[in-house]
Amino acid sequence: MKLTGVELRTVRVPLVTPFRTSFGTETVREALLVRVVSDEAEGWGECGADTAPLYSPEYTHAAADVLTRFLVPAVAGVPELDAHQVAPALAGFKGHRMARAALETAVLDADLRARGVPLAHALGAVRSTVPCGVSVGITESIPALLDAVGGYLDAGYLRIKLKIEPGWDVEPVRAVRERFGDVPLQVDANTAYSRADLRHLARLDDFGLLMLEQPLAVDDLLGHARLAALLTTPICLDESITSARAAADAIALGACRVVNIKPGRVGGYLEARRIHDVCAAHDVPVWCGGMLETGVGRAANLALAALPGFRFPGDTSASERYYATDLTEPFRLVDGHLPVPTGPGIGVAPLPDALEEFTTGATWVPLG
Template sequence: MQWHEHDPGEPRMIAEIRLRRAHIDLVSPFRTSFGVETARDLLYIEVSGDGVTGWGECVAMSEPMYSSEFVDGCEEVLRRFMLPLVQNNTTAESFTESVRGIRGHFMAKAVLETALLDFQLRRVGVSLGTFLGATQTRVQSGVSVGIQPSIDKLLQVVQGYLDDGYLRIKLKIEPGFDIAPVRAVRSTFGDALLLQVDANSAYQLSDAEHLAQLDEFNLLLIEQPLPEEQVASHAQLAKVVHTPICLDESILSAEVAREALDIGACSIINIKPGRVGGYLEAKKIHDLCFERGVAVWCGGMLETG
């Protein structure tokens, strides 16, 4: 998309938007409860004008396994429904308002909003951290460890990440690979290790007593144990499992976060800007949790940027 009209006396405006596709192989296979990823099909948006360029990266995967969105679908929605709404003076904020009538498609919305936001911040020389109100320049980083073929291999992988300097370990779990591997990691690396688990919606409420066995390992949290639609069921699960429950896939907006907190479905939220429609909505979720004293953290989606 291109725009050519530009009054030199007006603020810098968007001249062109490009969609770019790429492909990379992962360093090693990444297995979760919903499948194995060995590569990433990538979608980027480049917004440019007057020598300034902003970028956004779509977090959707190749197949609709983590969520209902997938990268080819995101490109289609962007081309057909979202890009036609962008004018040469569109901002991230005005774009967010213009796509409220488009149901869902949060990952597609996020990649375009992010590119617009990056563009407008770069043109005025403001960092994303400053825009969001960051109070630190460095944060402690953890790593997500995929499901491994054996416990011995899991321990080897965890040791490697600890040697690399990661301060927190998140283990992917699924039925049949949960209690034993967590016990092995905790006993091998000790109680001081910051340890959490992520089920990616692999369990049902009927598994509550089984999941309660994780309580003995003093975990930071158990992330998204039940399907994303079952927010109320997480509140029931929290009555049986004493390990703090963190919601990820279920949290699609600040309003969903508010309702989840109101009913006790979680006590921690994983904020992923690319999953909730972009940084503007992500900040609303952060601010809601800050007001309520609820812990949050920011997870990744195997992005390249």
């Protein structure tokens, strides 16, 4: 496959409700889409970076810059390109995993479309639908939180994840557990705590949680290992897991018993599958996290979440959880599950009218 050009397109899609975490509150999803055009097919990828470097060092405008200046030219120079050659072609550049992931996904999509192969099949999926959970942001009050959780349970979601931070942890979790009984429940701290909070976090053991996700800093594997030894609640790592090697190290240190795989955070779906395989070899369950993706990213995440090692409902929620109008045909929840796309590649493409409505800028990078 030979690339003839790459389009970098920025879209801003309003969220149905503001989504607040310890990193801030989002009301709009600004996403960078990558479209590669080859002599055989075109493909799409979505960059998971936010508008500001809060969740990770990356942000959308920096991703567009590094793609234009460095990553796209490096990949364009590869003869007979396929997705497995993207990472080696970019090996000399440091960081920028989300930008790499978007480019690799677009190349993978084009390659698979040309061959008529669905992404789920290429990754090794074993399910045609995946169970779905929902992530609930920090609300202005506990009654508002209870209303939100109740609405999601009524909609059919099979697992509830609560965002927590210092000052918003034990009591909100207690309130949800008391109101909704033994609903599958987990919490996500997004690195908001320190080692000084270990005893406080141990209070969450009272609530029978599925897991406590990323309570400490990204680079504090030892702190997570100490917390894991203190709690009966399983520790799940998210931001700390940037590669298969990082996953193997965390497991060896006893820093986690569950892993959240976000393909953008780890550099793409091929590395995500390697992390899945490492965790499966150590009997560590994984699940698929979310980055407020539009339908482009959601489709690919569903393909990944259909692999056998994904044992918990992910954050692959229905389109309407986030968007009144998605970029693709909407994904709709049926009995708590979403269907895995069956078309070639990621199985979806942006709808022209939605793409036009939400685009704020586009750059065409000619190649060849």
